[in-house]
Amino acid sequence: MKYSNVLFSEIVTEFTKCRARDKRIEVLRKYGDNRWFLEFLNYAFNPRIQFDIDTIPSYKPAVEPAGLNYASLTNEIRRLYIFIIGHPKRTGKPRKETQLLYTLLSSLHRDEAALLVKLFAKDLEVPYLSAKLVKEAFPQLPFEVNDPIVEPPVEKNEPTVETTVVVTGPKKTIKTKRVAA
Numbered sequence: 001m002k003y004s005n006v007l008f009s010e011i012v013t014e015f016t017k018c019r020a021r022d023k024r025i026e027v028l029r030k031y032g033d034n035r036w037f038l039e040f041l042n043y044a045f046n047p048r049i050q051f052d053i054d055t056i057p058s059y060k061p062a063v064e065p066a067g068l069n070y071a072s073l074t075n076e077i078r079r080l081y082i083f084i085i086g087h088p089k090r091t092g093k094p095r096k097e098t099q100l101l102y103t104l105l106s107s108l109h110r111d112e113a114a115l116l117v118k119l120f121a122k123d124l125e126v127p128y129l130s131a132k133l134v135k136e137a138f139p140q141l142p143f144e145v146n147d148p149i150v151e152p153p154v155e156k157n158e159p160t161v162e163t164t165v166v167v168t169g170p171k172k173t174i175k176t177k178r179v180a181a
Contacts, residue, residue, distance in 0.1 A: 008037060008040055008072075009073075009109070011037065014027050024129075036073070042141050042143065044134075045131040046143040050086075051083045056117055057102040059102055060106060065109075066109050069107065069108065073108065082097055083120070132145050
């Protein structure tokens with residue numbers, strides 16, 4: 001890959017400095033050889049990909065200067081399947097996912113971490129970077145500009161758990177009642 005060592009935040013900065021539409025497309029295509037950058041754009045603009053992150057944990061980004069971190073979005077983008085709703089490799093353990101997210105955000109440079117948080121919100125907040133422009137630059141990406149947002153699948157086979165707390169004397173007794181879905 002020709003530009004695999006360029007940070008995604010640097011690509012976004014270069015993109016925002018462009019004044020003309022054709023120059024913006026040229027910048028995107030320049031870094032299109034990096035398959036992880038293409039995957040990043042797919043995650044950002046594909047409405048079928050939804051992240052299961054309710055809150056971003058409080059984190060402190062890495063203190064190293066940009067480009068000198070041991071972690072970057074180029075390396076970490078391949079692990080984001082952990083947070084995608086309905087991905088077959090996803091474990092679905094919320095506590096573990098929160099710990100992994102904290103570690104991931106803490107290991108990235110502050111600009112990269114901020115970009116990742118915006119990716120999870122599906123709003124990169126980059127002027128003129130839209131699904132239409134990305135699709136024009138990379139028609140091979142697996143989404144359509146007018147795709148409706150697909151609601152995540154709901155698993156119906158899991159029983160729901162209803163918990164009630166009953167206080168009796170100095171000890172608390174917890175009664176659990178399983179209700180079939």
